[in-house]
Amino acid sequence: MNLFPELRKSFIASLWFMFLTFPIMVIRVNTIENIVEWRWMNLVFVGIGSFFLSWLWRYLLSRKEMGVNKKTDDQDRTSLVSRLMKNKQLIIPAAALLAIFTIIFPHIFSTYQTSIMITALIYVMLGLGLNIVVGLAGLLDLGYVAFYAVGAYAYGLLNYHFGLGFWTALPVGAALGALFGILLGFPVLRLRGDYLAIVTLGFGEIIRLILENWNEFSFGPSGIANIPRPSFFGMDLSIQWATVYIYYIVIGICCITIVIVGRLQDSRIGRAWIALREDEIACQAMGIDKARTKLNAFALGATWAGMAGVVFAAKTTFINPASFTIWESIIILCIVVLGGMGSVVGVVSGALVLILLPEYLRAFSEYRLLIFGAILIFMMVFRPGGIVSDVRRVYRFESSAMDDKPQEYS
């Protein structure tokens, strides 16, 4: 790296940052004494800080470029994680450790920690569901939170009116999610890309607005309170034990989700989704029913959101439309993109990182979201494929023509 021009670029960047942050970092209007404070020291800090950060940024970028060049020379560009996943000797003890840790988690950590973990696991379900729609079928859905809301309100309302329990509401929520998925799917059958994104975005907002304004039906902004937690064979548990119980339920549902989504991916439906994502015309020319494939994707994706909604309602015992804003859809989309589109392991780690990180960043209080945003940007620049990129995208060049290896789907 040539030092002088690099330093000059960093210098310009830091000047630019000092200029940009000047109004908020330097000027402070004291409204009580009617004076303006000039905090010049802050300007110096910003200058020095951004100088080093920008230098570091470009240093890392150039290293990344060199790294990529180096890696194309050797043939395997599989990510570290997927290589580890292939190693049988490592994977069994690792999986066992992970399983033990998951099982004893609620007993070694506080209820608060367990509750955060439940939230993260709910997002794992949501992420895996959206991964079907966005990651596999390539349909950009920005209104995914609507199905989550449908599930939550299904439990809330059915319980309020008919006293339905958690275990009955769970399949009902899933079915309603699927139904709404198809409902959304029909009008958007011909759409793709940005148009689809806008329509789904609108759909999400419509559902939220209905919940907010249709007071007789959904109790409007005040929401539904006192939703029961799942009861344990008819017994009502204390909050502490109910949390542990929900934790195990969510773990169970997550495991089932992972297995089912994994199997779906390798099935004919999964292949049809991938074909649809890659090329719509070719997909039709191969004899794949485009309409049915799209509806499948929407319905199955929404099913998990419906279930996650039921679990969410049972966990918080209170729901209102504020929990189902566009921001949620975006977070779930971030989980899928950041984790690695189309990869189950990626989505799981994406959900854990994205949900747990802001919680543990609370120590940084007001800078929390700033740091969070910075980490997101860093991730996307340095690992554009996500934490665990789809193993499918492996590029392998074979010189020996006729050794027939079994095909890998992942």
Added chain:
Amino acid sequence: MLKISDVKTYYGNIQALKGINVEIAQGEIITLIGANGAGKTTTLMSVSGIVPPRSGDIFFEGNPITGLKPHEIVELGICQVPEGRHIFPYLTVLENLDMGAFLRKDADGVRQDRDYVFSLFPILANRRHQAGGTLSGGEQQMLAISRALMARPRLLLMDEPSLGLAPLIVRQIFGIIKKINEESRTTIFLVEQNANLALKIAHRGYVMENGRITQTDTAADLLNNEDVRKAYLGV
């Protein structure tokens, strides 16, 4: 085998096909030639149902297929190699081929056909694990043809297989088209800009202008036809 009768196809309110008639017999290679925008691609799209015709009838082996969904038409044994290849860019060569066999359930037959297309295009066998999008243009065209063959179609619709390829590769691909037709008795409906080569391997040809068929004859006669030579063969 295929009968297109008075088909009119529209894109919105633009009429692309103004009533065309084409007939193809079992085992033939038919070529459809014409200038850019004449409506050749639209003709194939109408047959495969991706752009359904607004009026007129299409019969395949005596049965009407107008109004069927594209996937139902593929099921009947009509497979299309779309213009501009449209291979699946992130899937490997093998996975692309598997997609071609999406509707088939006879695993043995699929494996046989895979070996068959590898024997037609040995280069694809070497690249079997390479992503489709990283193949060269010619290799992608070979892959698109192979993928369509994997469906074991009775009628193969090909849209400009020579598009953007070097003359040598074009000749090779046309040789293979002829071979496919002779070896597996696949009927081929070939749309081409390269009229000279297309007419050399085809049995009969149709000439298209502005959404209408203006001429039809045996390929040999079209090659010698004064008007056709002037308009499409550049002599």
